[in-house]
Amino acid sequence: MEDLIDQISRGNVSQVKTVLASAIVVLALYQVFLMAVVYGKLKLPFLDGRAASFTHRAVGDTIVLLALIVGFMCIGYFEVGDGIEHARDGESGRAAVHVGAAFLLFAVLALKIVVVRWWHSMGRFLPLLGLSVLVLFLIVWATSAGDYLLGG
Amino acid sequence: MSERPSYAKQMVGSLLAAVLLVLIVVALVTAKIGPGPDATEIRERERAREERLEERQEMREERREDG
Numbered sequence: 001m002e003d004l005i006d007q008i009s010r011g012n013v014s015q016v017k018t019v020l021a022s023a024i025v026v027l028a029l030y031q032v033f034l035m036a037v038v039y040g041k042l043k044l045p046f047l048d049g050r051a052a053s054f055t056h057r058a059v060g061d062t063i064v065l066l067a068l069i070v071g072f073m074c075i076g077y078f079e080v081g082d083g084i085e086h087a088r089d090g091e092s093g094r095a096a097v098h099v100g101a102a103f104l105l106f107a108v109l110a111l112k113i114v115v116v117r118w119w120h121s122m123g124r125f126l127p128l129l130g131l132s133v134l135v136l137f138l139i140v141w142a143t144s145a146g147d148y149l150l151g152g
Numbered sequence: 153m154s155e156r157p158s159y160a161k162q163m164v165g166s167l168l169a170a171v172l173l174v175l176i177v178v179a180l181v182t183a184k185i186g187p188g189p190d191a192t193e194i195r196e197r198e199r200a201r202e203e204r205l206e207e208r209q210e211m212r213e214e215r216r217e218d219g
Contacts, residue, residue, distance in 0.1 A: 002201075002205070006201070011197050011198070015185050018181060018185065019177075019178055019181050019182060019185075022177050022178075022181045023174045023177050023178060026173050026174065026176075026177045027170060027173065027174065030169070030170055030173055034166070045156065046156065046157055046162070046165070047156075047162050047165070047166060048156060048159075048162065050159065051159055051162035051163045051166060052162075052166060054163055055163060055166040055167055055170065058167060059167075059170050062170075145181075149181065149184055149185075
């Protein structure tokens with residue numbers, strides 16, 4: 001598995017993950033903007049709620065796919081326990097937060113998809129679930145890609 | 153007040169905005185990371201990776217023995 005991921009990224013596993021994770025975060029922020037249009041919090045002359053809702057769903061599907069790829073690269077290459085144990089000095093705390101937030105993120109994301117597609121009676125919790133997903137994406141990014149980019 | 157663009161135009165426009173955002177982020181992050189490794193760096197990384205794998209294997213064996 002490690003060899004496959006290494007080959008696909010041409011030895012730049014961390015860099016590829018950083019680019020993909022950053023793309024995910026900017027798309028997640030765009031999702032909030034789209035939902036503000038859908039809920040009528042933001043009224044724009046060039047975009048209505050119906051079109052914003054369609055784009056929110058399409059971008060959301062893309063985000064899930066990208067997140068699964070990054071998660072697969074992360075676990076396949078670094079592994080959970082080894083990722084924390086092999087973190088640089090004083091960085092195991094950051095790595096542990098990253099791993100914890102990432103697992104929580106996938107759990108909340110899965111719950112959100114279930115609510116959107118099948119569990120409609122829980123629809124009133126969608127804004128809360130959406131914001132939780134955004135916050136978790138930001139934490140996961142800040143404790144890995146953000147830290148890498150800002151030279152932490 | 154001006155009329156809203158058609159539904160199709162709104163959809164395409166909002167999707168294109170998402171694509172544009174991703175392209176900008178990819179360009180910015182790639183510029184920040186810098187160029188990829190040259191052949192020497194790749195060889196060095198390969199060596200470091202093999203060492204890491206051996207170290208992991210040893211750790212696993214130690215754990216197995218302890219457990």
